[in-house]
Amino acid sequence: MCSAVNRLPSFALLIALSLLCSCESSDKPPFVATDIVITEPMPGKLMSAGYITLSNNTRASIELTHIVSPNFGSIEMHESVVDNGIAKMQRIDSLSIQAGSTSKLERGGKHLMLMRRTDSSETISLNFYSGELLLLSLQTSFASRTH
Amino acid sequence: MGPRNILIAILLGAALAVGIFAAAKLNQLTELRSALIIPEPIELPNFSLLDHTNKPVTADTFRGQWDLVFFGFTNCPDICPTTLQTLASIKRELENTGSETTPRIVLVSVDPERDTPAVLGQYVNYFGQGNLAVTGQIDEIVKLTAALGIYFKKTVVDGDNYSVDHSAAVLLINPDGEFSALFSAPHLLADYVNDLPVIMGGR
Numbered sequence: 001m002c003s004a005v006n007r008l009p010s011f012a013l014l015i016a017l018s019l020l021c022s023c024e025s026s027d028k029p030p031f032v033a034t035d036i037v038i039t040e041p042m043p044g045k046l047m048s049a050g051y052i053t054l055s056n057n058t059r060a061s062i063e064l065t066h067i068v069s070p071n072f073g074s075i076e077m078h079e080s081v082v083d084n085g086i087a088k089m090q091r092i093d094s095l096s097i098q099a100g101s102t103s104k105l106e107r108g109g110k111h112l113m114l115m116r117r118t119d120s121s122e123t124i125s126l127n128f129y130s131g132e133l134l135l136l137s138l139q140t141s142f143a144s145r146t147h
Numbered sequence: 148m149g150p151r152n153i154l155i156a157i158l159l160g161a162a163l164a165v166g167i168f169a170a171a172k173l174n175q176l177t178e179l180r181s182a183l184i185i186p187e188p189i190e191l192p193n194f195s196l197l198d199h200t201n202k203p204v205t206a207d208t209f210r211g212q213w214d215l216v217f218f219g220f221t222n223c224p225d226i227c228p229t230t231l232q233t234l235a236s237i238k239r240e241l242e243n244t245g246s247e248t249t250p251r252i253v254l255v256s257v258d259p260e261r262d263t264p265a266v267l268g269q270y271v272n273y274f275g276q277g278n279l280a281v282t283g284q285i286d287e288i289v290k291l292t293a294a295l296g297i298y299f300k301k302t303v304v305d306g307d308n309y310s311v312d313h314s315a316a317v318l319l320i321n322p323d324g325e326f327s328a329l330f331s332a333p334h335l336l337a338d339y340v341n342d343l344p345v346i347m348g349g350r
Contacts, residue, residue, distance in 0.1 A: 043269035049224040087315040
């Protein structure tokens with residue numbers, strides 16, 4: 001299980017920009033990201049993996065279609081599977097998070113693949129979209145891989 | 148007691164000792180949580196590869212110590228670093244618990260096109276000292292993987308970006324350079340910390 005090392009206080013940094021109006025409860029942001037772990041790129045590499053828990057507090061399903069960051073050339077959603085002893089990585093076009101439920105992106109399963117790091121900033125900005133709709137913007141920092 | 152009876156007593160004693168030893172071994176092996184023991188250890192084939200410092204790697208490189216061998220690649224963002232991190236934790240845990248023997252961690256690249264010795268050097272050193280990374284000509288890698296039942300295949304993810312499907316298992320090579328046990332995914336620290344001393348100590 002991944003640990004949220006170097007996690008910035010997630011809730012404090014989350015800016016829920018979504019105007020999704022069918023919130024289940026008025027005191028909960030409609031779309032929340034917690035337990036955010038963006039692994040620091042391996043030496044000589046420009047890629048990271050992202051693990052995160054996404055909660056949909058609305059009464060409607062949310063389709064996460066893409067994630068954008070100024071700190072990486074591209075971010076894809078992937079799924080690692082071990083099928084008959086063979087480790088495979090598959091790209092996911094979108095991630096559906098049902099109303100009132102949570103989706104975990106974790107090691108050995110669904111995860112973010114952040115490619116082509118564009119700068120040396122220790123802070124990473126992530127913008128989560130459903131089509132044209134910006135669901136969430138957040139900032140976090142790299143997590144050291146536990147030695 | 149006559150000489151004949153003494154001989155019988157010695158033989159019975161020896162048979163009993165062998166029986167106790169065999170029972171102890173069987174009992175030890177039944178305590179394994181994850182490792183699959185290869186009944187007839189498989190000798191490594193002849194191959195010629197390079198390590199992360201550009202030194203030659205052959206079957207002889209795997210003689211003289213226990214090796215935990217994983218087949219992966221450095222552009223793999225999730226399973227490979229997670230597995231290597233787990234192996235590093237296992238090694239550290241064995242050292243901390245006073246294990247007399249600790250295995251070397253070996254990464255054999257299934258993506259030699261991108262995994263040059265220099266790239267591999269930075270990568271494996273990140274997971275600790277004493278690790279070995281191996282790369283080289285694809286046909287030489289295939290000699291090794293084919294003999295050990297390791298699968299890998301290049302797959303296109305997006306445009307020029309490719310991934311490599313590969314066996315998720317970790318192989319234990321004994322000091323005679325033989326493939327002697329296999330750990331299947333998921334790779335859990337507790338399983339290895341239980342099983343490795345049984346296997347390595349019981350040799």
